[in-house]
Amino acid sequence: MSRKAKLFIISAPSGCGKTTLCKRLLKGKLGLAYSVSMTTRPRRTGERNGRDYYFVSKAGFQKQVKRNGFLEWTKTYGWYYGTPKKNVSNLLKKGKDILLSIDVKGAVNVKRLYPKSILIFIAPPSIKELKGRLKKRNSDNKKEISKRLKIVKRELSYVDRYDYCVVNDSISNAVSKLKDIVIAERCRKG
Amino acid sequence: MSRKAKLFIISAPSGCGKTTLCKRLLKGKLGLAYSVSMTTRPRRTGERNGRDYYFVSKAGFQKQVKRNGFLEWTKTYGWYYGTPKKNVSNLLKKGKDILLSIDVKGAVNVKRLYPKSILIFIAPPSIKELKGRLKKRNSDNKKEISKRLKIVKRELSYVDRYDYCVVNDSISNAVSKLKDIVIAERCRKG
Numbered sequence: 001m002s003r004k005a006k007l008f009i010i011s012a013p014s015g016c017g018k019t020t021l022c023k024r025l026l027k028g029k030l031g032l033a034y035s036v037s038m039t040t041r042p043r044r045t046g047e048r049n050g051r052d053y054y055f056v057s058k059a060g061f062q063k064q065v066k067r068n069g070f071l072e073w074t075k076t077y078g079w080y081y082g083t084p085k086k087n088v089s090n091l092l093k094k095g096k097d098i099l100l101s102i103d104v105k106g107a108v109n110v111k112r113l114y115p116k117s118i119l120i121f122i123a124p125p126s127i128k129e130l131k132g133r134l135k136k137r138n139s140d141n142k143k144e145i146s147k148r149l150k151i152v153k154r155e156l157s158y159v160d161r162y163d164y165c166v167v168n169d170s171i172s173n174a175v176s177k178l179k180d181i182v183i184a185e186r187c188r189k190g
Numbered sequence: 191m192s193r194k195a196k197l198f199i200i201s202a203p204s205g206c207g208k209t210t211l212c213k214r215l216l217k218g219k220l221g222l223a224y225s226v227s228m229t230t231r232p233r234r235t236g237e238r239n240g241r242d243y244y245f246v247s248k249a250g251f252q253k254q255v256k257r258n259g260f261l262e263w264t265k266t267y268g269w270y271y272g273t274p275k276k277n278v279s280n281l282l283k284k285g286k287d288i289l290l291s292i293d294v295k296g297a298v299n300v301k302r303l304y305p306k307s308i309l310i311f312i313a314p315p316s317i318k319e320l321k322g323r324l325k326k327r328n329s330d331n332k333k334e335i336s337k338r339l340k341i342v343k344r345e346l347s348y349v350d351r352y353d354y355c356v357v358n359d360s361i362s363n364a365v366s367k368l369k370d371i372v373i374a375e376r377c378r379k380g
Contacts, residue, residue: 183367
């Protein structure tokens with residue numbers, strides 16, 4: 001039975017563990033290809049150019065925008081993020097199922113271009129729990145935390161436009177559910 | 191997050207291992223409730239009334255038909271099979287996800303009544319393989335085998351009306367995929 005390559009798009013509010021989940025999902029035996037995004041935000045410790053992101057200058061990013069080189073792009077927390085078109089179309093042509101990790105607006109935009117893409121939303125177990133996680137990450141900055149929480153609440157309002165919602169109550173539970181979704185979608189007709 | 195109870199419907203051509211798969215799926219920790227069908231076919235060794243089927247006479251079956259007591263009913267290989275309406279609606283009211291094991295026509299009919307039910311088709315790895323399995327079951331009867339193969343081919347033509355197709359290449363693989371589908375569907379929005 002031949003089948004078309006699938007595009008899985010994962011979004012999550014800040015602090016919901018999206019990066020960890022995606023890494024674990026890619027490490028599994030599902031054979032998913034990761035489409036690396038381009039960003040102007042600074043590289044964090046442990047991140048590698050070309051693996052985690054393509055780190056570019058603002059000018060470099062804008063050149064891609066002008067070239068119409070992005071499937072979608074957005075500005076979050078002052079930094080630009082974009083999905084290079086070529087990456088995605090090349091991988092799909094090869095018949096590879098792709099994992100894309102993008103924000104809610106980007107996800108909805110890609111769904112418009114690829115109506116068969118599968119949108120997965122990662123939700124925190126509760127706002128209270130998420131607050132705790134954000135505090136850990138931005139230890140002292142109360143203003144930053146409240147700004148992020150506001151954005152998170154806006155992002156959560158997108159969940160109904162997603163095909164799936166996985167609550168990240170524990171990394172292993174959530175990864176296991178994400179794997180189930182990928183396998184189930186591969187059994188899906190049409 | 192509250193969610194509505196889901197109706198999973200599994201169909202498979204004769205000899206595709208549907209009964210074994212359903213039993214294994216029910217034994218798992220998914221908490222699926224099985225809606226027992228009613229039939230006029232004789233009880234096979236190991237089968238228990240009320241667990242595997244409600245075994246009734248032709249007259250008993252027809253009484254239910256007249257009462258409009260079936261969600262769907264059909265005649266296959268000379269025997270009647272029906273899904274008691276009350277079973278399904280009671281379980282759904284209780285918020286229980288249900289597993290229904292019915293033939294292709296019944297499945298399509300139930301989907302009409304419950305558009306959100308999830309249709310899963312179990313397919314043989316190949317027609318050749320299926321032929322072998324049918325031969326094992328109906329050892330000497332060549333006419334019976336060729337009759338069944340004809341029906342199987344007709345049933346296979348229904349696959350495109352299903353939400354999922356799981357190839358039963360090995361019991362454990364197929365059960366694992368069925369579990370993934372149930373879990374994924376529970377993460378599904380809407």
